[in-house]
Amino acid sequence: MSLLYDLYQPGDSWLHRLDPRVKVGLVFCGCSLLLLFRNVWLMLGALACVGFVLWSAGVARERMAWVARMTLPTMAMIAVLWVIFYRGEGRVLFSWWFLEVTASTIAEGLAVALRVGALALLILAWLFTTDQTTLVHSLVALGMPYEWGLTLAMALRYLPTMGNVFGMISDAQQARALDLTKGNPLKRARAYLPITVAMLITALRTAQSLSLALESRALGARRKRTYLHRLHFRRADLLWTIGIVLATAALLWARLVWGFGARPY
Amino acid sequence: MSTSPPCIRVEELFFEYAGDLAALNGVDLEIAENAYVAIVGQNGSGKTTLVKHFIGLLRPSSGRVWVYGRETTSVSVGELARTVGYAFQNPDHQIFCPTTREELAFGPRNLGLGAREVAERTEDALTAFGLLPYADLPPAVLGYGLRRKISIAAVYTMRPRILILDEPTTGLDGRSAHELLALLGGLYAQGHTILLVTHDMRLVAEYARETLVMHEGRVLAYGPTRQVFGLAEELSRAQLIPPQVTRLGEALRPYLRETVLTVPEFCQAFVRAREAGP
Numbered sequence: 001m002s003l004l005y006d007l008y009q010p011g012d013s014w015l016h017r018l019d020p021r022v023k024v025g026l027v028f029c030g031c032s033l034l035l036l037f038r039n040v041w042l043m044l045g046a047l048a049c050v051g052f053v054l055w056s057a058g059v060a061r062e063r064m065a066w067v068a069r070m071t072l073p074t075m076a077m078i079a080v081l082w083v084i085f086y087r088g089e090g091r092v093l094f095s096w097w098f099l100e101v102t103a104s105t106i107a108e109g110l111a112v113a114l115r116v117g118a119l120a121l122l123i124l125a126w127l128f129t130t131d132q133t134t135l136v137h138s139l140v141a142l143g144m145p146y147e148w149g150l151t152l153a154m155a156l157r158y159l160p161t162m163g164n165v166f167g168m169i170s171d172a173q174q175a176r177a178l179d180l181t182k183g184n185p186l187k188r189a190r191a192y193l194p195i196t197v198a199m200l201i202t203a204l205r206t207a208q209s210l211s212l213a214l215e216s217r218a219l220g221a222r223r224k225r226t227y228l229h230r231l232h233f234r235r236a237d238l239l240w241t242i243g244i245v246l247a248t249a250a251l252l253w254a255r256l257v258w259g260f261g262a263r264p265y
Numbered sequence: 266m267s268t269s270p271p272c273i274r275v276e277e278l279f280f281e282y283a284g285d286l287a288a289l290n291g292v293d294l295e296i297a298e299n300a301y302v303a304i305v306g307q308n309g310s311g312k313t314t315l316v317k318h319f320i321g322l323l324r325p326s327s328g329r330v331w332v333y334g335r336e337t338t339s340v341s342v343g344e345l346a347r348t349v350g351y352a353f354q355n356p357d358h359q360i361f362c363p364t365t366r367e368e369l370a371f372g373p374r375n376l377g378l379g380a381r382e383v384a385e386r387t388e389d390a391l392t393a394f395g396l397l398p399y400a401d402l403p404p405a406v407l408g409y410g411l412r413r414k415i416s417i418a419a420v421y422t423m424r425p426r427i428l429i430l431d432e433p434t435t436g437l438d439g440r441s442a443h444e445l446l447a448l449l450g451g452l453y454a455q456g457h458t459i460l461l462v463t464h465d466m467r468l469v470a471e472y473a474r475e476t477l478v479m480h481e482g483r484v485l486a487y488g489p490t491r492q493v494f495g496l497a498e499e500l501s502r503a504q505l506i507p508p509q510v511t512r513l514g515e516a517l518r519p520y521l522r523e524t525v526l527t528v529p530e531f532c533q534a535f536v537r538a539r540e541a542g543p
Contacts, residue, residue: 165358171322172358176419177346177375194371197361201405205357 007127015057015129019237020138022244027126029248034115034122036252037261040107043114050121059128071120075113082109088264107264132156133229141231147220154210162203169198271295272427272458273319278328280314280482288314290482292328298426301449301459303469303490306479307504312462313354315479316429319460320349332427347376350425354432354462356409356416365407365415366391366400372423386422393448394418409436417445427458434468446472467508470494470526478503495524 010016015023034046054064088105095101130138132153140149173194174180180191254260273296280289289311296302304312317323318330321337330337333348353359362368369390373383391397394414399407404415413436420428428449434442450472453459461473469476469490476493478486480503486493494500494507497515506512514525514534521538525531 168353168355169358171317172351172353173361174342175320175322175346175351175353176359176372176423177343178371179341179343179375181341194361198358201361202357 007124008131009059009063009128010131011058011129013057013129015053015125017236018129018240019231019233020130020134021142021231021233022237022240023126023130024138024142025241026244027122029244030122031119033248033251033255034118036255038108038111038115038264039261040111040114040265042261043111043118047114047118047121050118050125054121054125054128057125057129059125063128067121067124071117074120075117078116079109079113082112104264111264134231137227137229137231146225150214150219158206161206162199165202166195166199169195169202173198270298272298272300272333274331275315275318276329278315278318278330279326280311280318280323281326288482289318289326292482292484294477294484294487296458296460299453299456299458301453301472301474302477303461303463303473303475304477304479305463305466305469305503305505306485310479310503311482312479313431314482316351316431316460316462319345319427319429320351321345322351343375346372346423346425348425349427349429350420350423351429352417352420352431352433354435356412357405359416359419360404360412363403364401365396365404368404368415369396369419369422372419376423386424390418390422393421395444410438410441413437414441414445421448421452425457427460428452429460429462431462432464433461434463434465442468466505470508470511478505491524491526494526 018026030050034043037043037046054067083101083105084099086105086108087100088102088108090102090104093101093103093106127135136149136153136156139152140146170180178191178194180188182188183191251260255262273294275292275294278289278292278294279287281287288309292311292315304316306312314323318325318337319332321340321342324338332345337345360368362371366387369387370383373386378386391400394417396411396414396418399411399415404412407415413433417430417433420430430449433445433449437445446468449459449461461468463469473490475488476486476490477484478493478496478499485503486496486499494511495515500507507515508526510528510531511524511526514521514523514531518524521531521534523534525534
């Protein structure tokens, strides 16, 4: 199955064993902190930390390579565009036409790129080590209405199906001499219309039959429901929760009270 | 088997899906022009994978496929669609137009035919498939059987010399199925090559002149349907069960002395055997 459809990699690492609710907390706190700081060295440290987390979670080398292929070009593009379009403070190192490059511009561009990379890696570490069902369970356990959780689970479950359907529809329309390769970009985009419409019809038909099937199996018949699988909060999870809360509080204090990590470099 | 020159030639064809899942394991095959072939086999035996190579939707991992002498890797799917029509199993993978008429006209328009030619072909298909009452209705809201007919009619309008149908009678009632097969019989009589991918052994017995048995990505048997239906061991290996009347005929083989495919054939063979005596 393509990595795009299901990111989960089965395993028994410390991150796999961690309660999924704690992982949600870790990702939430981590993302918030990453958005709060803007220092390039801190961002570099954060990226290295998250990279270490991924490595210690036993994420396969091919997946790491896939992550690198996905994130590095984006990070490079962000850094370059930031330098081109953002006018920073301080002494100008280089100027040409509208371009004025300062040390802070470069540092901020790098910090933003590293932040994006760290955010992506953090979220991927969560998705690589939490299967879709557990992920939805954790969100429901944290207060998300069950119907929303089920909708999310089904959306994730149907991603590969819809990907497959897209391939089939594309084949079917090409077998009717639809050419998706010729012409200018606008013409090529229009050539995808038959595929898009057929895809929509199929998706609506699937959604309708699925909703009827769910209703016929008594979804929503009672407000209270029981669960086959329950999440178990262990002592290690408690220690992790305390650690995450303390670390987040300390970093928030340092950033908001002392101004730690507020400067680009 | 037909003695006409081959319209499809396959040489040492291997194909693997992503993830090293081998679907075809060395297929060598020649299908003569104006053949009527049923391709049968278990799910996952490689039937659909094989026919997708004939229209260029799949490219061989190794080996070669020629359609009317042109290697499929050297032409686009759109170009091959002029010669090879492929009706997919699920009609919803094709249907997208606001009316049935437009749906049928989509293929011929892609082929660059003139307005008059497109209109003629569309009207012809609407009549032939009994779709005139639904011509101006959106096909997506019609019942499954009608959508199936429309998807096949949409390929029929392209007038391909080779017509491939994947499970053509699924979802059709008995009458519609027989109407469709009679129509295919008419196209066969006009010189078209018909390839049916199917699990319906009764349909195969009644209509297909030749049968190709696929098993684990290989051709297990290929020949006239009567001959193939007599290969009990091969059919059993491919987990295919011939129609009841054929099995009854095989059980009475010492008496009947021939393979029968249909009930009328059984009756005739029975009469002949009775007249011939012990």
